[in-house]
Structures are given as C-alpha cells and as structure tokens.
Amino acid sequence: MIKQAVILAGGKGTRLRSRLKDRPKPLVDILGVSLLERQILALKKNSIKKILLLVNYKYEEIVSFCKKNKYWDLDINIKLDEDGKVGTAGALLSSINFLDDIFLVVYGDTLFNIDIERFQKFHNLNKADITLYLHPNDHPYDSDLVEINDQNRVTKFHNYPHNENFFYPNLVNAAFYVINKESIVDINLEIGEFDLAKHLFPKLIYKLKIIGYNSSEYIKDCGTPERLDKCEFDLKNGLVENSSLKLKQKAVFIDRDGTINFENGFISSPKQIKLYNFVASSIFNLKKEGFLVFLITNQPVVARGECSIETLNQIHWKIEKSLSKSKTFFDKIYYCPHHPDSGFPGEVKYLKIKCNCRKPENGMIEKAIKEYNIDREKSWFIGDSTADLAASFKSKVKSILVKTGNAGRDNKYNYKPNYVSENLEEASKLIINRQQ
Ligand SMILES: [Zn+2]
Incomplete structure (x- = not known):
C-alpha cells in the first residue's frame, strides 16, 4: 500500500485573498475546518501515514498549525520550498530525496474524497509509472483535457483553449497522481518547464507509461471564492462524503x-x-x-x-x-x-x-x-x-x-x-x- 503523500501547497492564494484574512492559503476555512486539515484527514482515512508538505508563503504559521494539531498522529514533514518560482514540477523534483518509492501527489487547493487503495490497485494492475486521476466534468470546454487509449494509456494532452470545430474527450486532469519515484529520478527540467501537467507529463508520455484512471469520486479545486462556495455547498449536501468508491x-x-x-x-x-x-x-x-x-x-x-x-x-x-x-x-x-x-x-x-x-x-x-x-x-x-x-x-x-x-x-x-x-x-x- 502507498504510504506517502506530497502536498504541493506553495501558492500565495492571491485569488482567495478576500477569504483568507491574512492566513496562508492552505489554512483557508471551509465550513469551520481548514482545507489543509480536510486534506490531511482524507489522506489519513485512506491509510496514508506520511505527508511531505511543500509550503512557501507563511511557512511558520503552517508549522504552528500542524504542531497545534499534534500532526494528526502522522509523520508530517514540512519543507520550505525556498524558491516559489519553480512550480509544481520543480518543487517535486527538488524534494526527490524525501520521497518513498511510490507516492501520491496532491495539490494544495483541492478538496477530495478518493479511495486511494482502489486508485493504487489500478496503477499496479496497469504497471504504470505514473497514473493520473481523471474525471469528466460539467465544463470541459474550458478545462485541460486528456486523451487515453483503450488500454488506459495517456496518449495526448489537449490544453485549454480548445478549437470549437473539433471534438474532444470529456476527461479532465484533476491534479491527483500516483508516481513511482524510479520513473522521475533522472529528470532534469529544462528552462521554462515548471508545471507537472502542462510541461512535464506531455513530454514524458513518449518515455514513460502514463496511465489515466477515470473515476467519479469528488475532487474539486477551491482556489477562488466562487469555487470555494461550490465546495461548501457540496460538503453540506453530502456530495463529498458519498462520492467515495469505498461506498x-x-x-x-x-x-x-x-x-x-x-x-x-x-x-x-x-x-x-x-x-x-x-x-x-x-x-x-x-x-x-x-x-x-x-x-x-x-x-x-x-x-x-x-x-x-x-x-x-x-x-x-x-x-x-x-x-x-x-x-x-x-x-x-x-x-x-x-x-x-x-x-x-x-x-x-x-x-x-x-x-x-x-x-x-x-x-x-x-x-x-x-x-x-x-x-x-x-x-x-x-x-x-x-x-x-x-x-x-x-x-x-x-x-x-x-x-x-x-x-x-x-x-x-x-x-x-x-x-x-x-x-x-x-x-x-x-x-x-x-x-x-
Ligand atoms: Zn465485446
């Protein structure tokens, strides 16, 4: 079983400023519980034991928040991502020495409830190097889309904006990954490459076995006030809780x-x-x-x-x-x-x-x-x-x-x-x- 999750939480949260009230972005409040705590509890419920938390903005506040909660009885390592400009790919690769052989990547601005054991089984069954969690959504026309073949192998990335005259699969990359460390250990980023989904994965599909896992479980970005409201609405209506495929x-x-x-x-x-x-x-x-x-x-x-x-x-x-x-x-x-x-x-x-x-x-x-x-x-x-x-x-x-x-x-x-x-x-x- 996968034991470790990396949470990429380096963002400043500029778009959420009105809701943050000076708090760092991972501590944004969602119905009385911070997003970071919701993420950690959702991971713990799924047998994750170790968390590598990559933060940047207001590092000390995040450390003291975790300390106050006794680290939820997990092995939590909080690492200061000194240069906030390296993006998700840079942050992950510069932490390679802290990673297990297989680990989960979680973005710091997502609310989710995913059966990780089921996700990893699929990753193993497909003998993948990297597996991306994909799902259809109700606004594919302004989302980055992923194409997979009948063996679930990712064959193309169709980034927004899309050509109105073409048809695309409604499969959206939800920014939730299982990665085998071995597959990325030798990668050197070139200048201008900083994003996992936009730069690194499209290049790696020819070299590595990148698999798409299509699921219906809840995962949504809550990085703007409107999206945050939607997430709160879904939480109140039980949508988040009931979506786990453990049920x-x-x-x-x-x-x-x-x-x-x-x-x-x-x-x-x-x-x-x-x-x-x-x-x-x-x-x-x-x-x-x-x-x-x-x-x-x-x-x-x-x-x-x-x-x-x-x-x-x-x-x-x-x-x-x-x-x-x-x-x-x-x-x-x-x-x-x-x-x-x-x-x-x-x-x-x-x-x-x-x-x-x-x-x-x-x-x-x-x-x-x-x-x-x-x-x-x-x-x-x-x-x-x-x-x-x-x-x-x-x-x-x-x-x-x-x-x-x-x-x-x-x-x-x-x-x-x-x-x-x-x-x-x-x-x-x-x-x-x-x-x-
Ligand atoms: Zn048949």
Whole structure:
C-alpha cells in the first residue's frame, strides 16, 4: 500500500485573498475546518501515514498549525520550498530525496474524497509509472483535457483553449497522481518547464507509461471564492462524503442507438448522430439525484471495419460535447467493438470473436459494477431492445424498455422489462420517483 503523500501547497492564494484574512492559503476555512486539515484527514482515512508538505508563503504559521494539531498522529514533514518560482514540477523534483518509492501527489487547493487503495490497485494492475486521476466534468470546454487509449494509456494532452470545430474527450486532469519515484529520478527540467501537467507529463508520455484512471469520486479545486462556495455547498449536501468508491454507488446504465439518439442504420460517422432533445436534461436530473450514469453500447461497426476506434471516439466525443452544453455528462462510456459472425469484406479479424461484453451478454455492466462499486439493487438499465433487457436481467439490475428506437420489437431474446416508458425522459422520471 502507498504510504506517502506530497502536498504541493506553495501558492500565495492571491485569488482567495478576500477569504483568507491574512492566513496562508492552505489554512483557508471551509465550513469551520481548514482545507489543509480536510486534506490531511482524507489522506489519513485512506491509510496514508506520511505527508511531505511543500509550503512557501507563511511557512511558520503552517508549522504552528500542524504542531497545534499534534500532526494528526502522522509523520508530517514540512519543507520550505525556498524558491516559489519553480512550480509544481520543480518543487517535486527538488524534494526527490524525501520521497518513498511510490507516492501520491496532491495539490494544495483541492478538496477530495478518493479511495486511494482502489486508485493504487489500478496503477499496479496497469504497471504504470505514473497514473493520473481523471474525471469528466460539467465544463470541459474550458478545462485541460486528456486523451487515453483503450488500454488506459495517456496518449495526448489537449490544453485549454480548445478549437470549437473539433471534438474532444470529456476527461479532465484533476491534479491527483500516483508516481513511482524510479520513473522521475533522472529528470532534469529544462528552462521554462515548471508545471507537472502542462510541461512535464506531455513530454514524458513518449518515455514513460502514463496511465489515466477515470473515476467519479469528488475532487474539486477551491482556489477562488466562487469555487470555494461550490465546495461548501457540496460538503453540506453530502456530495463529498458519498462520492467515495469505498461506498456502494447507485447507477443508471443507458443504451445508445434508439435510446439516446435517433436510430439511423449503423452509425459510422459523427455526422449521423442526432440526440433526442430530452437526453441532456434526463441525464442531468439523474445525476442530481446521485446516480452515476453510464452509456453501454454494442458497436459491431468496428469489427465489421465500417468505423475505426478513432471515429467511434469522435462519435462519442460529439455526444459528450453536446451534453456539456447542458452541464452534464456520462460518467463513462462502455462500448463493445466485437461481432461474432465472420465473412464481411473489410472486417477486423481480431475483433471477430464471441465476447462476453456484447449485449445480450452483460460484460460491460459487470465491468462498470466492479470499477465503480455499484449497488445492483439500486441500479437500472434503460434500453430499447431485448438484448438490453437480457443484459440487465443477467446483472440483476431493474430494466426499463423505452418505446423509441427498436421499442423491443426486435424480439430476439425472451426477456421482459420491469417497466415500459415512452422514452428516456419518462424512464428517468420513473426512476427518480420509484427511489423515494
Ligand atoms: Zn465485446
């Protein structure tokens, strides 16, 4: 288990001046408890034993605050980052001798509640050098975005500002990392390089195995008065506490073609995707009720060679872009690229298999259940075909058949829905009403 966390808390907090009342930035008050103490307690709860705290501005005050709290019975080493101009990369690399073989990096202005054991398991499983905690958010258009491949490997960084004409993945770097010391020990920063996310990681993706971990747990920057207010609001509403994947989550799984978009033959280009007008508001309302929302879709067009993975990504990023305009998102998109029947011209041989993810099988639902610690009893599937009903039955989640798209008329599999609704909007209302 990972034992050490480094907190990069060197910032002056200029943007938070009105709330700081002369305190150093890490001691900004959030509902009666300082941000630093909240961070330390969230780490301690997750088995972190050692903290290296890199501070700059008002160092003495931070030291006396930690002393007053008896260092929360942890091994806390507070280091003065003498030159405040070296940035996050400089601060981290200049502390290399104080770091364990594997450690966590936390930014000093984030409020979080993350299951670190789960995060590290993913890091180990993927044999990563560095793993970045990523998540979709409700404002990807002004966020720095990260692209990962189907092996979770980070392949590109798309920094803000973005080209309005392109589609991008809604995956935001939350500034929370697991790093193997060995992988960064020999790095010398060049002039002008000072930021981990902006300068160092984009350069290292070619040299190191940098992996993206996509999660739904709470982490938000509270470095401005507006963001601080949002964090306080989320704390009061239990959003921070309930988001940890140590706790069971409730979910709604949603099918794609015919359920969120007009059925249009086999869709093989972003141009062919047209969402129903009630999709964004339905997802928004489900998320407001605390449901995680996943897209679960069979895309045999990939195996048949009619659509590449890159184009399929473009199609999904177009959907994400459209949802982001209504400030909502899918927590994750799961797709099955396989198809069992061979003999199509141009087909992709290695995807021509009988897999366990293609609905009516339930591999995609099971994967989500495992990755997000989903409570089956509180979860639902909304789809328009009998394959959706079969998959949800196998995973023991309640099903709703919608009358859009196929409307269950495919009659391929003999499974009955728990409920029938006009469309996704009615189905989401039913779910919200049924749970009360
Ligand atoms: Zn599959």
